[in-house]
Amino acid sequence: MSDTSILVLVGSLRAGSTNRQLAEAAVGVAPEGVDITIFEGLGDLPFYNEDIDVEGSVPAAATKFREAVAAADAVLVATPEHNGTIPAVLKNAIDWASRPFGASPISGKPVSVIGSAYGQFGGVWAQDEARKSFGIAGASVLEEIKLSIPGSVVRFAELHPKDDAEVAAQLADVVRDVAAAVSAEVAA
Known part of the structure; x- marks a missing residue:
C-alpha cells in the first residue's frame, strides 16, 4: 500500500477527552505506509459565517x-x-470544510466516524448525525467503517484506549479499512 494520509478531527476540546485518547491510539496503531495526524485547532475556528468567508479575508484558522x-x-x-x-465544534468544522460550494476540501473525501461516550450506546446518535452532515457537505462517507465504545468514563477511568487490547484491535481495523477505502478509490 502506498502512503496514505489520514487527518483526525476530534469533536471534543477537552484535554482529557476519551475521544482525543482514541485519536492518539489510532496514531499508535497505524500500519506502515499510513500517516495519521490529529488536527489541532478546531477550537480556533470562528463560528461559520458567510460574511467572513470571503476570498482574500478568510480567517487564518x-x-x-x-x-x-x-x-x-x-x-x-x-x-x-x-x-x-x-x-x-465538530458541526462548525463541517461547515467550514463544506465551503466554498462546489470546490470544498471535503468534497469526495473519504470520511469515517468513530467515538466513545458515557452512555450505553457509545455515542451512536452523534456518530450518525456526523455521518449525515458530512454526507450532505459532499464527503464520501464510509458508512460501514465505524466504532462505538460505550461507558467511556468507566472503561477508560484508569486505562488509556491504547492500552485496552480490544479497543486497540478495533482501532487498527478501522485505520486499515479507511486506508483500504482510499486505495480502492485511487484504483477506481
Missing part, C-alpha cells in the same frame, strides 16, 4: 483547517455525544 483537510487522503472523526448529537 479556517484557511489552515481547509488546507489540512485538502491535503489528507481521508478524514477520521472521533466524536463524543453532546445532548444526543454532535458537538458544536
